[in-house]
Amino acid sequence: MSTVLPPAGPGAAASWAADPYGRALSRGRGPLFLRGMDGWLLPLDVERWCAAADAADLSALRRCEGPVIDIGCGPGRLVAALAARGHRALGIDVSEAAVGRTRRTGGAALRRSVFEPLPGEGRWGTALLVDGNIGIGGDPRVLLRRIATVLAPGGLLITEAAPHDVDERVRVRLDDGREQAGTAPHFPWARVGVSALLLHARSQSWKPVGQWEADGRPFLALRRARTVRTTSQDADTANSAAVMSSQLPRNLSGDIPLAGS
Template structure:
């Protein structure tokens, strides 16, 4: 498979929380919502809870810490309703978001934010010119191929740009799977490709994408890494 063909497959693959009865779209309207990410390929399909309400709330101290020293323009990949876009703008940075959920984009644009309804693997403005790109809230899992996503992010960054990734709390985690989203009301999404990766395999994948981990840190139980060009 060529890189171009692989990118087309990722661009057209089912996306996070889409299909089915759309629990993700419903959760975006409810700051108390909890979603469950279920690995459908596991022998025992355990479901991991996700604090979906945080995505629709304002940026907290940990979110703001991610933007310390960030250079604009900022691209938030998988931005949801746009809390990090708003946070970056409040810090005086130019910022836009990108998300595949029409509901998320409608909420963000209604709040006056610039958010594009498309896949990160689609053509983007400022290709090769972003000062900072964000992959938070598990969004390193987009497309189910962390390596391909890092390559794409490297293409988007300016020469001196940085990518901030939120990684798994398990440093050795490196798992791609087919997942679904469920909520407490029993609504379930369609099946979509997803991935989870910790700091150890991220270092290797970053190198393959022409990036390196410049620093990593843990705050409030969340683990982050800052990647720059090698």
């Protein structure tokens, strides 16, 4: 029986597409925070996101295999770095500002939630979840289950964990300190450290194949189980990929995984 996955929700998409995030990306700097309902603040490192890929990023990119999908690509530094190194790569993000900036830096990107149909489902070699994006949707197990359907059997997930031993679910909104930011909708988010992420990954049949730290940022490499896909699942994947490939940016030649890397 196939599992029906929940959408990211209108709150999440609306928040990341809202003015605080777009303004921060247009400036290339913060301040920008995730603010919890109890006032808790998580600073977002907009300056690093808008810069070129750094040494910690490259430690992850060197491990990429085959065509790469960057989930929650933001302003696109990883997609651009992969493209510059000859990788076939696609970024997805719910923010129009993020997708636009990714394309301007030379990367390919689509405005899409990971919980929506994606091009090449079931055939990507590597998925990236960095900069805290394991928190997307507020439930790491659901997100890991979804990414298993995006990757090819035996595909690789490279994800960044929180730098602390934490495993929490919160409702947050984007906040840049402006008065009107208080009206932004809340959406679910999660923060997980290495121990919790390993626990969640194993519960979803992911095999840990690498663990390292670079510049204080902890990373994990997880291998997707080589499960047998059913005929109906293959047909659904092919149909969704065919529909979505017509919406790819012009600098992509159809469905990236079919082209190889």
